[in-house]
Amino acid sequence: MDEAATGRATTRRMRPHTALARIRAGAGWIGLLAGGATLAAAAVPVLAPAYLAGRLLAAAEDPGALAEIRLERAATPERLEAGLDAAIAAEDEDLARSFLALAEARGLPVDPARRAGAEALAQGRVARAARDFAAGAVSGSAEGMAGLAGTLAADVTGIGDLRDLLREGGRYARAEPYDPLLLGMALVGLPLTLSTWTAGAGAGPRAGLTVLKAARRGGRLSPALAASLGRTVRTGIDGEALARAVGASARLDLAGARTAASLAIRPGPATRLTALAGDALALGRRTGQRGVMQVLGLARDPADLARAVRLGERLGPRTRAALALLGRGALALGAGLAALASALLAGLAWCLGLALFCRRLGLLIGRMVWRRPRASAACPGEVGAIGAG
Structure with a gap:
């Protein structure tokens, strides 16, 4: 009887500790989920600029590669059309052909009327050459x-x-x-x-x-x-x-x-x-x-x-x-170097946050796995104490 009473008293003392541990575990999971949601929400706005900044910084000494990267965003159909119109208005045949070449390289369509206007500049080439020679x-x-x-x-x-x-x-x-x-x-x-x-x-x-x-x-x-x-x-x-x-x-x-x-x-x-x-x-x-x-x-x-x-x-x-x-x-990165460095650092900070999230997730899963054997081991004692009673 004494042993059974002692077992029941021990079980009663363990129950508050078990409840407190469960509350702590639940709070840990809630905090982890909140952190994961924050990382997920920040992924696109942080990682996309950081990736672009990394590419630009890596190409800082190669003007050709730098321009290729920036043209991915700058060479929109609207801007190409506006540039082609300006070149035709200025009678700049070389610039007009350059815009046509860029549109072709980017796989962007060119309005047939604009293309015809650019090709028509070749007809006045001789007159422009004579005028430019005299002015020069x-x-x-x-x-x-x-x-x-x-x-x-x-x-x-x-x-x-x-x-x-x-x-x-x-x-x-x-x-x-x-x-x-x-x-x-x-x-x-x-x-x-x-x-x-x-x-x-x-x-x-x-x-x-x-x-x-x-x-x-x-x-x-x-x-x-x-x-x-x-x-x-x-x-x-x-x-x-x-x-x-x-x-x-x-x-x-x-x-x-x-x-x-x-x-x-x-x-x-x-x-x-x-x-x-x-x-x-x-x-x-x-x-x-x-x-x-x-x-x-x-x-x-x-x-x-x-x-x-x-x-x-x-x-x-x-x-x-x-x-x-x-x-x-x-030609160069220019005055945006500080902004690029900031974007890259923000991306690195996000990666650090992800690493800490994974570490915390591993700890919580580990605690869940290693608690179960102890709980199972306590059951035979409790059963024996009850049987003895």
């Missing part, structure tokens, strides 16, 4: 390859560089406001003109400098790029040699002006300008003259032009349309 030769602006040819015709004779050297160099000598970029390109361009005349070695850089000058005169150069190049030139000018070059230009002494010009700008800035001219020429071969002007209007530093060359290698005829839709976003 007279004013130094360059619209299309014909405009560049007209500008180059003036520059390759040295007349364009002499004109810029006299004007900007004279202002420099009088301590008046001057354009350091036009002055620097004239100083670099005159010796290149001589190389072009004698051996043809400077023809490529000479043409690239002409593109840069045309962009500067036409207001196509971005303020950031113009300021960056201007600072480079200012630090490299030799005032005495520049005065000699200006004097020779005033006497129309082309040979003397070239010799003095080569000494008036230091090798470092001259090399940077020549390299930039080479990138402009390489880009022009892939995107056309107007494509170069697009990039020069977006670039913030010379490195952006080198990125644009790599972009052209990847996208080919779609390059200009990508630049029109994405802007500088086709």
